[in-house]
Amino acid sequence: MKREIRTRRQGPATLRGKAIPPTTTDQRLLDRRGPTDWVHADPWRVLRIQAEFVEGFGLLAELPKAACVFGSARTRPDTPEYKLGEEIGAKLHEAGYAVITGGGPGIMEAANKGCHEAGGLSVGLGIELPFEQSLNDYIDIGVQFRYFFVRKTIFVKYSQAFVVLPGGFGTLDELFEAITLVQTGKITRFPIVLVGTEYWGGLIDWMKTSVLRAGNISADDLDLIHLTDDPDEVVRVIVGAHEEEARKHEEKEAVAETARRAGDPA
Numbered sequence: 001m002k003r004e005i006r007t008r009r010q011g012p013a014t015l016r017g018k019a020i021p022p023t024t025t026d027q028r029l030l031d032r033r034g035p036t037d038w039v040h041a042d043p044w045r046v047l048r049i050q051a052e053f054v055e056g057f058g059l060l061a062e063l064p065k066a067a068c069v070f071g072s073a074r075t076r077p078d079t080p081e082y083k084l085g086e087e088i089g090a091k092l093h094e095a096g097y098a099v100i101t102g103g104g105p106g107i108m109e110a111a112n113k114g115c116h117e118a119g120g121l122s123v124g125l126g127i128e129l130p131f132e133q134s135l136n137d138y139i140d141i142g143v144q145f146r147y148f149f150v151r152k153t154i155f156v157k158y159s160q161a162f163v164v165l166p167g168g169f170g171t172l173d174e175l176f177e178a179i180t181l182v183q184t185g186k187i188t189r190f191p192i193v194l195v196g197t198e199y200w201g202g203l204i205d206w207m208k209t210s211v212l213r214a215g216n217i218s219a220d221d222l223d224l225i226h227l228t229d230d231p232d233e234v235v236r237v238i239v240g241a242h243e244e245e246a247r248k249h250e251e252k253e254a255v256a257e258t259a260r261r262a263g264d265p266a
């Protein structure tokens with residue numbers, strides 16, 4: 001007579017006899033008792049990080065072409081910089097771009113406002129900070145991130161240009177990240193426009209007199225940055241760079257097509 005062996009199937013695994021645990025996977029999932037310190041452990045964080053990427057990619061996958069606008073979180077609405085941010089937001093929309101910002105106050109709010117009120121698509125990628133802060137009121141699509149580095153990836157992935165108005169450490173961080181990505185060829189088709197000749201002039205001069213002179217960058221690297229005060233010029237630089245890139249792309253495609261035909265006797 002055949003011996004009856006206690007068997008448990010657990011996903012793809014088969015467990016028999018003493019290998020069978022006292023509870024099922026579902027029981028363990030649904031039972032709230034037990035330690036909770038795993039919530040603060042790195043493997044669980046990795047899943048949260050993954051979830052932020054999934055959320056961001058999913059929400060923005062169908063975003064049309066877009067430009068990021070960066071600048072100080074502290075700029076007040078009654079300042080010329082705020083007005084400039086609004087104007088740039090509106091003009092980017094008129095040129096066919098969605099506007100992406102960090103979703104906060106100051107220049108971010110100004111650019112979102114300009115774009116939104118002009119009828120454009122205004123996006124805010126917020127960040128969880130030690131103090132309570134909600135997304136500004138002029139955002140059509142918003143995401144709140146836990147992790148700065150995930151948010152930065154999303155800024156770069158879903159925009160085709162960076163516009164940088166006067167700002168502090170956060171703005172400088174975003175500016176230099178963008179320059180580094182373009183300089184190292186990690187991103188292409190990516191105009192970077194600094195707005196505010198008086199504010200940024202000193203930094204550009206220092207790059208020329210110190211950084212370039214020391215040989216730490218090349219003269220070409222400085223060409224990656226455009227500097228202006230004029231919102232129309234901001235848009236002209238971006239549109240011009242993208243048209244030039246599209247032309248180059250078409251040329252390349254035409255050369256490839258000719259080569260394909262030449263190698264194809266049909």
Ligand SMILES: C/C(=C\CNc1ncnc2c1ncn2[C@@H]1O[C@H](COP(=O)(O)O)[C@@H](O)[C@H]1O)CO
Nearest residue numbers: 070071072073074102104127167168169170171
């Ligand atoms: C300090 C204040 C609010 C901070 N809130 C922010 N919300 C969203 N994004 C922010 C915030 N602060 C910085 N950032 C990011 O950095 C850039 C601005 O930094 P800066 O140091 O002010 O130049 C900005 O582009 C954001 O992406 C006051 O209420």
